[in-house]
Amino acid sequence: MTDLDDDYANMPYIPQGEAFPECWARAAEAYRDDAMMLEVGYDSGAERQIDIFLPQGAPKGVVIFVHGGYWSEGSRRLYSHLAQGPVSAGWAVAIPGYDLAPAVRISQITALLALAVAEVARRFSGPIRLCGHSAGGHLVARLVSSGLLAEEVLARIEKVVPISPVSDLAPLLRTSMTAVLGLDEEEARAESPVHAPAPRMPVEVWVGEAERPAFRDQARWLAEAWGAKLTVDPGRHHFDVIEGLERADRSLCQAVIG
Template sequence: MELDDAYANAPYIPEADSYPPRWAEKARAMRGKLGAANRARLGLMYGHGTRNASDLFLPLRRPEGLLIFVHGGYWLRFDREDWSHLAEGALQNRWAVAMPSYDLCPRVRIADITRQIADAVTVAAREVPDVPIRLAGHSAGGHLVARMLAPDMLPEDVAARIARVMPISPLSDLEPLLRTSMNADLGLDAETARSESPRHQPKPGVPVTIWVGAEERPVFLDQARWLAEAWDAELVEEDGKHHFDVVEGLETPDSRMLQALLDL
């Protein structure tokens, strides 16, 4: 369809096919290391479905905060177990990290996934009480963490603990996706595309940093800028980064990305 190529990332990233298996291998090693050290609580259920579960990784000492990371994949693919390695940087800064999975389209609709992530955030907050919470998500995950700032999305006690949100290469306006072939699985119509678009939410009272790779497809730069303008939020375009490697800053404890996310 009209915008299929505009929203296609892999054809424009060198060796794109190599990224998912490398992510999975690094994530597997991370879970093994933390599991052996009794610092991984895997498969914590937040709902009744098999994918309604989170992995919780713990730092060596009492957590100073809780980072919840939501993965992307156009709401159609991937799992929390593909991204465990991205917990490394926050763990080294003494933050606990929760990573939820969620049901995928077309089995469910995006609005269902939004509600699932709200449930996942709520359960994770209760597993790690009395500390500030920061939310980060990549691509579709960036959309989902941004949606958590909509009014009445989270319980008041949980919302009050959120100290910063970082949508990374987010999809902030879903209406263009109506003109892509993937909408056959997403099942969006004009009304739901608008209601699920963070761009059209009220400006939040929580600090937001929107992060995007400077080498990303033009539509992802647009999506990030639209959200920054709508929310009057900080926007960082990281030089030399594309859609697949822009999240790598989460692995490094002193990266610019992690410094901004955790206010280090």
């Protein structure tokens, strides 16, 4: 069945929604032109690269941001500008790329990102903060509840901020995305953070007030399942909710690095 396609469609319900990816790409490129940036690999494969943005001086720690796109679209290079807020506050920011569906399944993406987090942890000392948007919000929540991260890495993760996450994959079985994702009932349950034990580090789930009801539900489900703080960002929709990472003084950035 595909009766939930409309529930999980964002672009048709966001004014000028189709313009956002191009705007992100321009802002990201402009930031890369001026930033201190490294590109490192974490495994063989063209997409298995991490863009790392560095502050002036020794970093206070590292923020890892995982992009969204329903596990089948997007690129780390669309979101470089989101590093601006943490970098200006003295944090390094790592934005990993990953292989996309249908070439890989969601469980394989989770495993790839565990390798990326391990590589970032190897390169940087100090605290780690994890955040991700949409499918990336799912992935960061999954990473800290999957058993894929080594204990010494988990011990350094001080906070996780899933932004507009998909926390229960079961509703996606009733969308046309199933064909692209290769998703079945077994994987949907296994890869849903709502069915995993809450991690021991603090979690703050973030969602926009003007998001689709399905995404507000998904955020609430995760917060309830894990006993986590839920923040509803006034007036924000699914595409502009991440803009809060662009400046250190904004609430979302403070939620991540504060």
